[in-house]
Amino acid sequence: MIGPFRTRLLRQLGLPSWSPLGWVVKHFLQQHNILLEQAAVHLAVLEPDHQVLELGFGPGLGLKDALAKLGPHGRLYGVDPSEYMHSVASRRLASGIQTGQVKLLRGTAESLPLPDGIIDRVFHCNSYYYWTDLDKACKEIKRVMKPGAFMVTTMSLSTLQKLEEDGIFKEIKWQPHFFMDTLQRANFTDVNMKNFQQGSIEYQAIFAAVN
Numbered sequence: 001m002i003g004p005f006r007t008r009l010l011r012q013l014g015l016p017s018w019s020p021l022g023w024v025v026k027h028f029l030q031q032h033n034i035l036l037e038q039a040a041v042h043l044a045v046l047e048p049d050h051q052v053l054e055l056g057f058g059p060g061l062g063l064k065d066a067l068a069k070l071g072p073h074g075r076l077y078g079v080d081p082s083e084y085m086h087s088v089a090s091r092r093l094a095s096g097i098q099t100g101q102v103k104l105l106r107g108t109a110e111s112l113p114l115p116d117g118i119i120d121r122v123f124h125c126n127s128y129y130y131w132t133d134l135d136k137a138c139k140e141i142k143r144v145m146k147p148g149a150f151m152v153t154t155m156s157l158s159t160l161q162k163l164e165e166d167g168i169f170k171e172i173k174w175q176p177h178f179f180m181d182t183l184q185r186a187n188f189t190d191v192n193m194k195n196f197q198q199g200s201i202e203y204q205a206i207f208a209a210v211n
């Protein structure tokens with residue numbers, strides 16, 4: 001029983017779909033990932049006129065937080081392959097979508113539906129573990145970024161470690177060095193990871209810049 005359930009849970013975490021388990025995963029993400037999403041937005045140091053991209057936005061909590069930091073000339077793009085997450089996030093970001101300030105795009109980090117060199121900040125949270133081709137994704141992220149732009153991703157290493165120990169993340173390459181090595185291969189600069197603490201919660205962020 002555990003084997004098939006683990007597979008279904010992992011599939012829903014990686015690509016939430018319209019299903020009872022997908023609904024549970026959506027609620028889990030909304031309740032448990034808000035701190036990491038808000039931390040990613042905070043660490044991205046957004047300016048009002050920035051062009052911002054979130055990858056794997058899920059229910060859209062980080063997008064909502066990022067939008068509040070942008071002025072009328074700022075733009076917010078979200079890319080996620082899940083139809084279900086698009087529908088949830090579209091409702092959450094409805095007013096920004098209506099004004100044209102927010103664009104939610106179906107797609108993947110490996111093939112970004114965006115032109116070259118337009119993005120000032122990229123952020124993501126609990127998403128790169130599910131990308132199928134990290135090398136391709138990092139090249140794509142770099143392609144859409146402006147010179148001087150940077151990317152930040154947040155995670156809780158203790159939670160990820162626990163998911164591995166519980167057998168849920170058995171074959172998943174969540175360890176930061178996989179992502180950081182790939183960022184270096186794609187010629188990102190200043191690739192580094194820092195530890196942060198908020199109350200009793202400890203989390204980590206990986207940063208990478210484009211010259």
Ligand SMILES: C[S@@+](CC[C@H](N)C(=O)[O-])C[C@H]1O[C@@H](n2cnc3c(N)ncnc32)[C@H](O)[C@@H]1O
Nearest residue numbers: 014015029033056057058082108109125127131
């Ligand atoms: C565990 S959820 C995290 C969602 C949200 N960032 C959060 O922390 O609540 C992973 C998200 O990554 C998205 N995702 C999966 N594969 C992706 C890919 N190749 N490129 C971009 N996003 C992807 C999924 O659809 C899902 O919304």
